[in-house]
Structures are given as structure tokens and as C-alpha cells.
Amino acid sequence: MGRARAWLRLALMQKKLADYLKVLIDHKDEALVEYFEPDALMLSDEAIVIIGLLVGLNVIDCNLCVKEEDLDCPQGVIDFSLYLRSSNTISSDSSNEEQGDPMTTVLDQKNYIEELNRHLNQK
Incomplete structure (x- = not known):
């Protein structure tokens, strides 16, 4: 493997x-x-x-390590759920039509992550 x-x-x-x-x-x-x-x-x-x-x-420019000794071991999984808002926390002023739009959800997630990034950079 x-x-x-x-x-x-x-x-x-x-x-x-x-x-x-x-x-x-x-x-x-x-x-x-x-x-x-x-x-x-x-x-x-x-x-x-x-x-x-x-x-x-x-x-995509990839720069991956191939000299690792643990290439045979299963790789860790990054849990992104901490950084993503659940669908029921989308702002209540959005219409029902917008909540069903996948692009709106993606943009909401992007804005949320950028907001978290700005907050972390300020610290």
C-alpha cells in the first residue's frame, strides 16, 4: 500500500x-x-x-512527501465539521428558495470560513 x-x-x-x-x-x-x-x-x-x-x-501544484516511513499506515482524517456551519444555522432572513440553492450554501460556508480566518488573524 x-x-x-x-x-x-x-x-x-x-x-x-x-x-x-x-x-x-x-x-x-x-x-x-x-x-x-x-x-x-x-x-x-x-x-x-x-x-x-x-x-x-x-x-494543481502538489508538493507531497514521499520519504515518510508511515506510507503503509492509514492517513489521518481532518475533521472540517468544526469550521462549517450546519444548514439549520443559516440566517433566518434568507428566503426558503435561497436555502435550497446549493451555490448560496457554498457562498455562506466560504464567508463563514473567511470570517473565522479574520478572527484568528486578529488574535
């Missing part, structure tokens, strides 16, 4: 994850058939669509 995590981190840092998976998909008969079930996503035609979506990760 640690090798897979290291490979994934290196591929993200090199911005070649989509390219590497494209090579695997192109040679799926030799490389992937023994590791995946016949109806697996990696062996289907839709895998090309996923590779196309992974190209979007190339705009």
Missing part, C-alpha cells in the same frame, strides 16, 4: 497521473486483466472519461 501511495504522490507532483493511467488503459489486456474483475471500471470504455477528468489535476 505504501508503494501505491508513493507512486500516486509522485505522479501528482510530476503532473503525469493521467498520462500514467492512459498507458495502463492502453495496455489493459497485458497489465490489468489479472488484477481487476471483467466488469471493473478500469477495464471498461468509461476509463478514458476518467482519465480526461484527471487531466484537470495538472493545474
